[in-house]
Amino acid sequence: MHSAPASLAIVFGVIIVALSIASGLIWLERRLLAVWQDRYGPNRVGPFGLLQVLADMIKIITKEDWVPPFADAAVFVLAPVAILVPVLLTFAVITYAPGIAVADLNIGLLFFLAMSSLTVYGVVLAGWASDSKYSLLGSMRAAAQMLSYEVFMSLSLMGVVMLAGSFDLKTIVDSQKDLWYIVPQLPGMLIFLMAGIAETRRLPFDLPEAEGELVAGFHSEYSGMKFALFFVEEYLGITLISILIAVLFLGGWQGPLLPPLLWLALKTLLFICFFILLRATFPRPRYDQLMSFGWKVMLPLSLLNLVITGGIVLATR
Amino acid sequence: MGATVQENGADLELLRELRERFPGAGFAAEPAGQSPPTIWAPPEILPEVLRHLKSGAAQTYATLYDLTAVDERLRRHRPDQPAGDFTLAYHLLSLERNRELRVKTALAGEKPHTASIVDIWPAANWYEREAWDMFGIVFDGHPHLRRILLPPTWEGHPLRKEHPARATEMPPFQLPDAREVQEEEALKFRPEDWGIKRTHDDTDFLFLNVGPQHPGTHGLLRIVLELDGEVIVDAMPDIGFHHRGAEKMGERQTWHTYIPYTDRIDYLGGVLNNLPYVMAVERLAGIEVPERAQVIRVMLAELFRIASHLVWYGTFAQDVGTMSPVFYMFTDRERLFDIIAAICGDRMHPNWFRIGGVAQDLPRGWEELVRDFIAYLPARLKEYDRIVMQNRIFKGRTKGVGAYSLADAIEWGVTGPGLRACGLAWDLRKRRPYSGYEQFEFEIPTATTGDCYDRAQVRVAEIYQSLRIVGQCVDNMPAGPCKADHPLTTPPPRERTLHDIETLITHFLQAGWGPVMPPGEATAAVEGAKGINSYYLISDGGATPYRVRIRTPSFPHLQMIPLISRGSMIPDLLAILGSMDYVLADVDR
Numbered sequence: 001m002h003s004a005p006a007s008l009a010i011v012f013g014v015i016i017v018a019l020s021i022a023s024g025l026i027w028l029e030r031r032l033l034a035v036w037q038d039r040y041g042p043n044r045v046g047p048f049g050l051l052q053v054l055a056d057m058i059k060i061i062t063k064e065d066w067v068p069p070f071a072d073a074a075v076f077v078l079a080p081v082a083i084l085v086p087v088l089l090t091f092a093v094i095t096y097a098p099g100i101a102v103a104d105l106n107i108g109l110l111f112f113l114a115m116s117s118l119t120v121y122g123v124v125l126a127g128w129a130s131d132s133k134y135s136l137l138g139s140m141r142a143a144a145q146m147l148s149y150e151v152f153m154s155l156s157l158m159g160v161v162m163l164a165g166s167f168d169l170k171t172i173v174d175s176q177k178d179l180w181y182i183v184p185q186l187p188g189m190l191i192f193l194m195a196g197i198a199e200t201r202r203l204p205f206d207l208p209e210a211e212g213e214l215v216a217g218f219h220s221e222y223s224g225m226k227f228a229l230f231f232v233e234e235y236l237g238i239t240l241i242s243i244l245i246a247v248l249f250l251g252g253w254q255g256p257l258l259p260p261l262l263w264l265a266l267k268t269l270l271f272i273c274f275f276i277l278l279r280a281t282f283p284r285p286r287y288d289q290l291m292s293f294g295w296k297v298m299l300p301l302s303l304l305n306l307v308i309t310g311g312i313v314l315a316t317r
Numbered sequence: 318m319g320a321t322v323q324e325n326g327a328d329l330e331l332l333r334e335l336r337e338r339f340p341g342a343g344f345a346a347e348p349a350g351q352s353p354p355t356i357w358a359p360p361e362i363l364p365e366v367l368r369h370l371k372s373g374a375a376q377t378y379a380t381l382y383d384l385t386a387v388d389e390r391l392r393r394h395r396p397d398q399p400a401g402d403f404t405l406a407y408h409l410l411s412l413e414r415n416r417e418l419r420v421k422t423a424l425a426g427e428k429p430h431t432a433s434i435v436d437i438w439p440a441a442n443w444y445e446r447e448a449w450d451m452f453g454i455v456f457d458g459h460p461h462l463r464r465i466l467l468p469p470t471w472e473g474h475p476l477r478k479e480h481p482a483r484a485t486e487m488p489p490f491q492l493p494d495a496r497e498v499q500e501e502e503a504l505k506f507r508p509e510d511w512g513i514k515r516t517h518d519d520t521d522f523l524f525l526n527v528g529p530q531h532p533g534t535h536g537l538l539r540i541v542l543e544l545d546g547e548v549i550v551d552a553m554p555d556i557g558f559h560h561r562g563a564e565k566m567g568e569r570q571t572w573h574t575y576i577p578y579t580d581r582i583d584y585l586g587g588v589l590n591n592l593p594y595v596m597a598v599e600r601l602a603g604i605e606v607p608e609r610a611q612v613i614r615v616m617l618a619e620l621f622r623i624a625s626h627l628v629w630y631g632t633f634a635q636d637v638g639t640m641s642p643v644f645y646m647f648t649d650r651e652r653l654f655d656i657i658a659a660i661c662g663d664r665m666h667p668n669w670f671r672i673g674g675v676a677q678d679l680p681r682g683w684e685e686l687v688r689d690f691i692a693y694l695p696a697r698l699k700e701y702d703r704i705v706m707q708n709r710i711f712k713g714r715t716k717g718v719g720a721y722s723l724a725d726a727i728e729w730g731v732t733g734p735g736l737r738a739c740g741l742a743w744d745l746r747k748r749r750p751y752s753g754y755e756q757f758e759f760e761i762p763t764a765t766t767g768d769c770y771d772r773a774q775v776r777v778a779e780i781y782q783s784l785r786i787v788g789q790c791v792d793n794m795p796a797g798p799c800k801a802d803h804p805l806t807t808p809p810p811r812e813r814t815l816h817d818i819e820t821l822i823t824h825f826l827q828a829g830w831g832p833v834m835p836p837g838e839a840t841a842a843v844e845g846a847k848g849i850n851s852y853y854l855i856s857d858g859g860a861t862p863y864r865v866r867i868r869t870p871s872f873p874h875l876q877m878i879p880l881i882s883r884g885s886m887i888p889d890l891l892a893i894l895g896s897m898d899y900v901l902a903d904v905d906r
Contacts, residue, residue, distance in 0.1 A: 033640070039644060133525050134525075137525075204710060213891050215531065279640060281641065282639065283638040283708060284714075284888070285713060286713070286886060288886070
């Protein structure tokens with residue numbers, strides 16, 4: 001274990017880095033989308049428009065802190081917190097590099113799954129407390145979507161758990177020394193990726209927000225800093241899923257020459273860009289199509305993956 | 318729409334048939350050569366006559382194309398027309414036989430009554446509401462005779478001649494808080510007003526107000542949805558938020574100065590809107606448009622069709638959630654606008670057509686600009702096909718969604734790509750060529766099932782056909798004048814103004830007051846980007862029109878929303894709206 005000051009440094013380091021990445025992603029996403037959409041994106045404030053995020057933050061912080069008169073005020077204020085905290089907590093159990101982790105939990109993966117189940121509460125509460133029909137429809141969609149995609153999200157990870165024989169993220173990374181799990185667990189990874197997009201409610205699975213249909217879905221009524229929390233949560237979620245993919249399937253910090261932390265960052269960035277590319281590319285399926293895709297295609301596939309992996313593990317042991 | 322000898326023959330035959338069928342009733346026909354052929358029927362038996370014309374007659378007319386009224390009280394030149402204070406004009410169309418007919422009826426009194434024909438043509442619903450809203454004509458038996466384009470609190474009926482046309486004729490507009498509250502209250506949706514129950518078998522329906530400010534409605538449109546979960550039980554469109562009184566403005570502008578207003582009817586169509594108006598005026602004045610002007614008109618009209626379809630393409634992709642295509646297509650449209658600006662001097666609303674021709678000849682070097690664009694676009698369209706039309710999620714969202722049958726389309730007055738997606742290759746440019754379209758080679762794209770995907774496919778294919786037409790314009794642009802040599806053209810010809818005083822005086826009057834059109838009526842229609850767009854003009858021998866009726870395609874299309882969205886889900890509604898390609902300015906005028 002680290003000394004107390006070192007632990008504190010890691011805790012704050014993780015929070016600060018995670019939050020800066022989340023805000024940095026706003027810039028990255030806007031610039032990348034612009035590149036893919038034949039336009040410039042924010043390029044005026046600071047070098048390459050990097051300070052745009054700062055300008056946006058100042059703007060959003062100084063906005064009126066408004067609670068709609070028809071909303072359930074207490075829940076309305078708490079919902080953004082309820083959605084952000086579980087995501088932030090998950091960052092605590094990830095081992096970023098040998099020795100760099102807030103908590104080396106031996107059930108780290110389970111902890112992540114538990115926390116990701118909690119975020120749905122934030123979404124549903126936000127929609128419910130807003131007392132607006134669009135928000136309600138959005139949170140109804142969110143509840144159904146996140147609950148169903150969670151089922152096979154956990155199932156898709158069990159293949160990795162079987163191969164590594166542990167729920168501990170550090171052990172999982174260590175066990176990929178010779179072969180990254182992307183090779184034996186490719187179906188698992190693809191399923192986890194899709195479930196991850198659904199969990200973070202990103203296009204093509206952004207039905208709870210669906211700006212063309214539900215205005216902004218569950219957070220239609222939010223503005224100012226409370227709205228920003230939803231925004232930050234979305235980007236934290238993307239980062240989290242990308243880190244987890246890197247850790248679970250791409251050998252985490254492992255890699256030649258470069259320092260471990262940089263390796264993890266590079267692998268994570270790759271998937272973050274992939275998330276953004278998806279947003280630039282895909283249309284949005286309909287609610288019932290999304291559900292039947294989840295239950296009828298993804299769930300059987302993840303079960304099949306589980307059975308086959310189990311069989312191989314049994315046979316080779 | 319050009320009248321032919323056979324048509325007038327059929328007209329007389331029809332009159333004979335009607336007189337046999339309804340003995341004793343006074344039918345009359347307007348003089349031969351009127352386009353469309355027009356007959357007068359007495360108001361008492363009008364519903365029966367229309368029912369007969371729809372299904373019983375030897376030559377039936379399946380579509381109610383337009384229904385409008387005219388306030389005749391101040392009109393001076395009405396030879397051979399039955400007396401009356403208001404005239405109702407029912408414009409019928411038979412797509413199958415490519416024939417049309419206008420049935421008029423004369424109504425007497427300040428607050429005339431007549432029977433509704435909603436039970437004959439459900440599409441008459443909105444048209445009758447519009448006639449009530451604008452003229453105060455009461456349609457007995459109409460299920461919901463209430464205002465449609467104007468706010469429910471409006472006083473008076475604006476297209477009546479006693480209603481002022483200018484803001485300066487009315488007291489200054491004020492919106493005190495009390496009035497604002499009152500206006501908002503009037504807009505509140507009460508299901509009971511529409512005969513809708515709030516519950517059914519223990520199910521409480523959710524009423525969702527989509528619009529008038531909503532990212533998916535493409536403008537100021539309000540649709541109240543009755544929802545069971547996310548399933549649409551019923552939909553009530555509420556239009557009129559974009560109403561600018563374009564028809565009333567026609568009665569105070571001169572024939573020439575009304576052209577810019579037409580640009581803005583279907584605001585994505587630009588000069589495509591000028592065309593039916595100037596064609597109708599030219600018909601009134603008897604102007605023959607020179608060949609070069611016709612080809613320039615066709616070329617610009619087709620370029621605007623492409624521009625309009627590109628906007629639709631991108632926004633439709635966005636309606637089903639694809640974010641990027643709209644940027645690509647707007648970039649292409651920007652290139653197109655560069656060409657249009659080089660020719661016309663303006664982008665979206667160039668106001669370029671003139672009575673008798675176009676404003677100016679083509680600039681030097683225009684061929685190269687247009688050729689570059691024709692060479693550039695197809696490769697881009699192929700790419701769009703891959704990212705939009707071939708995308709599996711896109712197909713899942715649009716195939717089998719919002720379908721209507723060909724019979725429904727004919728019944729509800731659907732025209733344009735929405736009609737052709739049902740399998741009927743009916744395009745005005747082919748079936749009733751105007752402005753020289755008969756000389757061009759192009760095909761009419763069709764599809765089979767009439768769902769959202771098919772409508773999209775037809776429009777995409779139409780972009781290619783329009784490119785073909787534009788290519789033929791570039792290759793075969795005739796030489797000659799770009800404006801007719803006729804005293805009623807605008808601006809009037811002035812080559813000889815400094816040679817003799819007579820021409821100078823005429824020019825002075827023409828330029829000052831605008832041309833005076835001979836009294837009469839004229840109708841002209843074009844295949845717009847969204848469907849058939851036609852202008853019905855009445856001249857009372859003045860410098861301004863007596864009545865301007867604009868029949869737009871978006872109006873009947875929007876009326877179908879409840880019919881095709883019942884039973885589908887909220888996201889389907891957005892796909893349906895996107896696939897319809899309406900413009901609210903085109904609906905509300």
